[in-house]
Amino acid sequence: MSETIQIEQIFPSLTWRIRQQAMYPEKEITDMELADDFEGTHFGLYFNHELTAVVSLFVKDGIAQFRKMAVLPSKQGNGLGKLLLKYVIDYCNQQPVQLLWCNARTSAIGFYTKIGFVTEGVPYQRNQLEYIKMQLIF
Ligand SMILES: CC(C)(COP(=O)(O)OP(=O)(O)OC[C@H]1O[C@@H](n2cnc3c(N)ncnc32)[C@H](O)[C@@H]1OP(=O)(O)O)[C@@H](O)C(=O)NCCC(=O)NCCS
Numbered sequence: 001m002s003e004t005i006q007i008e009q010i011f012p013s014l015t016w017r018i019r020q021q022a023m024y025p026e027k028e029i030t031d032m033e034l035a036d037d038f039e040g041t042h043f044g045l046y047f048n049h050e051l052t053a054v055v056s057l058f059v060k061d062g063i064a065q066f067r068k069m070a071v072l073p074s075k076q077g078n079g080l081g082k083l084l085l086k087y088v089i090d091y092c093n094q095q096p097v098q099l100l101w102c103n104a105r106t107s108a109i110g111f112y113t114k115i116g117f118v119t120e121g122v123p124y125q126r127n128q129l130e131y132i133k134m135q136l137i138f
Contacts, residue, residue, distance in 0.1 A: 003048055005080070007087045010044035012037040015054040015068060018044075022070035034067065043091075045084045047075060053084045057091070064092050064100045069108075085115055093138065101135035109134070 016032035024032065034040070036058065045053040053071040057064055066088060071081045092100050104112050106123050109132065117134040124131055 004046075005083065006046045006049075007043060007084060008046070010042050010051070010054070012040065012042050012056070014044060014051060015042050015056060015070075018051065018054045018070045018072055019068045021072055022076075023068065040067075041091075043084060043088055045080055045087075047080060053080045055084055055088055057088055059092075059095060059097060062096055062098045064095070064097045066100065066102050069102070081111060082115060085112075089115070089136065098138055099135055100138070101133060103131045104134040106130040106132050 013033070015037075016029050019032045020027060020029045034056070037056070040056045040058045042054065042056045044051050047053075052075050055069045056067045058067065059065075066085075069081065069085065071084075089100065101120070102112070102117075104117075104119075107130075109119065112134045115136075117136045120133040120135050122132070
């Protein structure tokens with residue numbers, strides 16, 4: 001049977017389970033909501049009709065930030081994160097967006113670099129994790 005991949009905009013709360021499993025397995029799903037979730041645009045990748053990867057985009061004054069890029073642990077390393085982020089880049093290309101950025105976990109720098117993002121500034125710590133700002137200029 002052939003594999004199917006579909007990407008679409010999703011309701012904010014649908015992101016929470018994937019965020020929790022991929023990024024915060026030690027936390028509760030009820031902790032996954034962002035205060036501004038309802039101001040964002042949320043994208044979900046369905047692999048064989050199962051929601052498998054999510055990312056949330058917040059655009060203001062031509063600057064876009066994506067947050068909580070997450071792929072289900074059992075499906076990581078199969079190119080799905082790259083497909084989803086490229087979709088978001090295409091979406092930004094259709095908007096008046098000059099810059100797309102994120103606070104990247106330094107453990108994921110290689111992932112973002114392969115898609116064309118560059119680091120900006122120096123790494124910093126938050127909640128026992130190390131992050132660095134990464135950006136893509138359009
Ligand atoms: C980071 C994450 C989103 C990447 O998604 P993914 O589907 O696993 O990655 P892909 O399979 O699309 O990888 C695309 C490329 O990036 C590389 N890559 C993926 N994760 C990487 C990492 N953490 N470090 C370095 N390179 C990485 C892959 O090897 C692949 O390289 P290739 O194109 O040469 O084959 C996903 O692994 C994840 O959810 N991790 C846990 C949560 C997390 O860290 N989120 C990011 C927070 S900023």
